[in-house]
Amino acid sequence: MDLTGLTHSPFGDSPELADALLALVLAGIKTATCWRHSGGVKGSVVGSCWVALDGVGRPAALIESITLDAVRFDAVTAGFAHAEGESDRSLVAWRADHAAFFARTGGFAPDMLLWCERFRLVAIL
Helix, strand or coil: CCCCCCCCCEEECHHHHHHHHHHHHHHCCCEEEEEEHHHCCCCCCCCEEEEEEECCCCEEEEEEEEEEEEEEHHHHHHHHHHHHCCCCCCHHHEEEEEEEEHHCCCCCCCCEEEEEEEEEEECCC
16 A cells, blocks of 8 residues: 555654554544644545554554544534544543643643544554
C-alpha cells in the first residue's frame, strides 16, 4: 500500500496518548477527533485518507475522513464526544479532558473554534 503523499499524524500530544487513542481507533471505539481551528485542516479532506501514527511515529492505521466541521468548543455535542471514544464517552468528561489538553498545548477558551472530524478506519497497517 503506497502511503506517499498522504498526511501522517499521531493523535494526542505525547507518545503515550498517541498509543492510547490509536488503540481506541483500532478497537472501533474512536471514530472522531478534533483540533484547534488555528492549526488548519492538517490535510483532512472529506473523502480522502490520512495515516495515523503510533507513539513512536510508525504508520499504524489508514483513516478516511467522513466529515470535517468547524465547531466552537462550547457547541460540541454529546454525540461527537461519544464518537471520540475517550474516558466515559460523556460530554462532561470530553469537555474536561479537552479543556486540559488545549490549555497545555497553546491555550483554551470555551468559545475557541475547533475542527471536528468524523472518520472511519480503512485499514490497520
